[in-house]
Amino acid sequence: xxxxxxxxxxxxxxxxxxLAQSPRVQTVFVAPGNGGTxxxxxxxxxxxxxxxxxxxLAGFAAAExxxxxxxxxxxPLAAGVVDAFRARGLRIFGPTRAAAQLESSKSFAKDFxxxxxxxxxxxxxxxxxxAAHAHVARHGAPIVVKADxxxxxxxxxxxxxxxEAHDAIDHMLATVGGRVVIEEFMDGExxxxxxxxxxxDVLALATSQDxxxxxxxxxxxxxxxxxxxxxxxxxxxxxxxRVMREIVLPTxxxxxxxxxxxxxxxxxxxxIDAQGRPRTVEFNARLGDPEAEVILMRLKSDLFELLxxxxxxxxxxxxxxxxxxxxxxxxxxxxxxPASPRKGDAITALPAATAExxxxxxxxxxxxxxxxxxxxxxxxxxALADSVRQAQQQALAAVRQVQMDGAHWRNDIGxxxxxx
Numbered sequence: 001x002x003x004x005x006x007x008x009x010x011x012x013x014x015x016x017x018x019l020a021q022s023p024r025v026q027t028v029f030v031a032p033g034n035g036g037t038x039x040x041x042x043x044x045x046x047x048x049x050x051x052x053x054x055x056x057l058a059g060f061a062a063a064e065x066x067x068x069x070x071x072x073x074x075x076p077l078a079a080g081v082v083d084a085f086r087a088r089g090l091r092i093f094g095p096t097r098a099a100a101q102l103e104s105s106k107s108f109a110k111d112f113x114x115x116x117x118x119x120x121x122x123x124x125x126x127x128x129x130x131a132a133h134a135h136v137a138r139h140g141a142p143i144v145v146k147a148d149x150x151x152x153x154x155x156x157x158x159x160x161x162x163x164e165a166h167d168a169i170d171h172m173l174a175t176v177g178g179r180v181v182i183e184e185f186m187d188g189e190x191x192x193x194x195x196x197x198x199x200x201d202v203l204a205l206a207t208s209q210d211x212x213x214x215x216x217x218x219x220x221x222x223x224x225x226x227x228x229x230x231x232x233x234x235x236x237x238x239x240x241x242r243v244m245r246e247i248v249l250p251t252x253x254x255x256x257x258x259x260x261x262x263x264x265x266x267x268x269x270x271x272i273d274a275q276g277r278p279r280t281v282e283f284n285a286r287l288g289d290p291e292a293e294v295i296l297m298r299l300k301s302d303l304f305e306l307l308x309x310x311x312x313x314x315x316x317x318x319x320x321x322x323x324x325x326x327x328x329x330x331x332x333x334x335x336x337x338p339a340s341p342r343k344g345d346a347i348t349a350l351p352a353a354t355a356e357x358x359x360x361x362x363x364x365x366x367x368x369x370x371x372x373x374x375x376x377x378x379x380x381x382x383a384l385a386d387s388v389r390q391a392q393q394q395a396l397a398a399v400r401q402v403q404m405d406g407a408h409w410r411n412d413i414g415x416x417x418x419x420x
Contacts, residue, residue: 002026002066003025003027003029004028004031004057004060004061004064005019005028005031005072006070006072006073006081007072008030008048009034009362010289010292011072011073011287011292012073013030013360014293014297014360014380015287016028016043017043018303019303019304020043022302022303022305023302024305027044028042028044029043029046029060029064030044031045031046031047031048031057032046032048033045033046034363034365035366036364038366050076051076051079055084057081058090061090068091068092068304068311071286072286072287072289074286077095077097077100077104078097078103082094082096082263082264093263093307093310094265095262095263096260099262099285100285102255102262102284102285103282103283103285104149104285105148106125106148106155106181106282107179110125112251112255116254118247118250119279119280121281123182125181126180129170132180136159139184141159141160141161142159143162143165144156144159144182144183144184144185145157145165145172145182146180146182146282148181156282157222168180186273186279188271188274188279189234190209190210190212190269190272191235191270192207192232192269193207193247193270193278194208194295195248195265195266195268196307197265197266198263198309199252199262202244202249203315204240204244205320206299206322207235208231208288208294208295209234209414209417210288210290211225211226211228212226214410223337223377224289225288225331225377226290226331226410227329227380227409227413228288228294229328229417230298233417233420234416234420236276238276242276242277243268246278251266251268251283263311264286265284265285265287266285268280269281269282269283269284290329290331290380293382294329294382297323297384298327298384299321299322299323300320300321301321306318326384326388326390327383327391328413329380329383330380330392330413332377332407332408333376333378333408334373334376334406335405335407337377341363343363343373343374344372345373346371347379347404348403349403350379350401351399356383357394357395360380360382361378363375364378364379381398381402388417388418389414392418
């Protein structure tokens with residue numbers, strides 16, 4: 001069988017790496033891939049110029065008789081890649097353009113949650129700057145400002161002062177689109193709850209916790225994610241059952257009832273308060289990144305078989321097996337990330353991969369024989385160990401072997417899990 005993974009980040013490297021382990025998979029194409037997927041003999045990069053190139057990519061999949069396509073990032077989903085592939089009779093795993101609105105439009109998602117009684121923060125959405133500023137003046141800070149559309153993980157400002165909120169409103173209305181969503185600030189601990197859905201049945205993946213802030217101790221601006229740990233101890237068995245009952249299952253049922261059955265990875269970003277009550281921060285219509293890297297490190301089952309079952313509506317027949325150990329991934333970021341990451345730095349040394357350690361490439365490119373940085377998040381060094389502390393130590397020891405000018409990372413990934 002041939003498989004195609006769409007995307008070029010760390011999530012896609014992890015997906016391709018895991019899919020290639022299936023005995024039924026002969027070739028994994030990655031479009032466009034990165035320096036890490038280019039260097040792996042089991043993977044083949046193919047050109048993909050983004051959402052304008054969807055028809056050409058579908059033609060490639062048809063010509064190569066690709067058995068399954070898996071979509072990594074949000075932009076192709078929002079652009080209707082699943083609809084385009086299905087129209088040609090091609091098997092693809094991911095939500096349709098209409099279903100992907102759970103991620104591509106914050107106001108769609110919030111209205112959906114309100115309509116279906118799914119716990120989330122109180123909110124209001126605005127196209128008018130004066131009305132948005134008046135709302136902040138009325139409610140004060142802390143308060144959360146979100147861009148309505150896709151913003152590559154950077155469209156959220158948790159404003160600790162009213163001035164920060166006013167600045168965020170002006171910036172987002174000017175740059176990301178014509179609408180902002182303003183939410184009450186939710187206190188608690190965040191966790192990532194990701195499931196696979198075939199439109200009716202749901203399979204929960206291992207829990208994980210992302211670390212969004214750039215600085216240690218969860219300080220500084222939000223990023224796309226500086227590292228992750230799996231499992232997330234904050235998601236106790238009781239919390240897990242509650243998330244399924246109050247958030248995930250009503251979402252899948254609600255989308256089907258609204259005429260947009262959700263197939264693919266559904267990611268519920270959670271805020272869990274001190275009493276163990278989960279509320280939805282946001283939905284993503286895909287695997288998280290860097291959550292994918294730690295989740296897939298722990299998956300012992302055949303990912304290809306799991307996703308094929310999901311595309312056939314046979315998810316209820318699958319029971320994935322998980323490694324009991326902890327996976328912890330530390331992101332190595334480029335100089336200047338997240339504000340203005342520098343590209344083109346040579347990466348002259350990397351730690352060797354083992355069964356317990358993988359280096360997933362996120363923003364790299366092969367320039368002849370030289371590996372160079374090509375994005376803000378460059379690598380996710382992911383370790384598997386018996387405890388969070390051991391996994392953290394092993395990942396950090398490996399990170400220190402990376403040689404790249406300006407590289408920076410957090411030394412405290414997993415700190416909340418250690419406290420549990």
